[in-house]
Amino acid sequence: MGDTIDGSSNAALSARPEGQKEKKGGWIARLFSKSAEMPATSNGVRADVTPTPQSHGMINLRRMRVEDVAVPKADIVAVPNTISEAELLQVFRDSGLTRLPVYDGTLDTPIGFVHLKDFALRHGFNGDAGSLEIDQMLRPLLFVPPSMAIGVLLAKMQSERRHMALVIDEYGGVDGLATIEDLIEQVIGEIEDEHDAEEVDFWVQERPGSYLALSKTPLEDFEAAIGRSLTHYADIDREEIDTLGGLVFVLCGHVPARGEVVELPDGMSFEVVDADPRRIKRLRVLLPADAANG
CATH class of the missing domain: 3.30.465.10 (Uridine Diphospho-n-acetylenolpyruvylglucosamine Reductase; domain 3)
Known part of the structure; x- marks a missing residue:
């Protein structure tokens, strides 16, 4: 599911303006490189440290896979490309999401995603600015295998300026969805916000x-x-x-x-x-x- 209006668990973090890009590979690249730093024993040999299931930290960038953190297929909020303007507006309102995958026929045939900002600019928040042409608002999706390390996906999301990715199984069907926040939480811990506190x-x-x-x-x-x-x-x-x-x-x-x-x-x-x-x-x-x- 895409990110939420209020920054809840499926939310993607705001993109960094062009003038504020990190140098030398970006902050994700530096995090990923630091995740390889392991404590050394007295003889100088790097120790093998296995985190506990409840731990989080930069080592998870290498240890954890996309399938470990992705939202399952059954919980993905997505819309068909035949959806009407009123129905799309209602999905945005009911879900609180700002990014929704769009599919042709079934979710296993995704064709892109629609952003609330694009919808609002074209139709207004009341959906009263003409008929819906969702194909003209589609943005490209990122497709990744479930076995990809989350550090690799974070770096890929940064370089391609994407905020969410669909997880594809061995048969080419959709298996789940991951957002930048889902991945970053494995490094810094749960990200709580106003929406979580009031739930x-x-x-x-x-x-x-x-x-x-x-x-x-x-x-x-x-x-x-x-x-x-x-x-x-x-x-x-x-x-x-x-x-x-x-x-x-x-x-x-x-x-x-x-x-x-x-x-x-x-x-x-x-x-x-x-x-x-x-x-x-x-x-x-x-x-x-x-x-x-x-």
């Missing part, structure tokens, strides 16, 4: 017995909402767990991968909808059939 909808009910929840959802609040305790499935110290993500981490004993499902004896399950090697981001909680029907 209060920790979960939504998709249908009876199915909830889509953020990892940071307060465990006590969620238990109260569904009317059942979630900490009796294992030897868990309630004082050490505050969130749904923390509960699933304890149940797994590791940071689960995207798509991993934790099934419990009574029929309840947790599906990891979004995660990276450092943390769980979103979960789908499925209640047992009797609880869902009740």
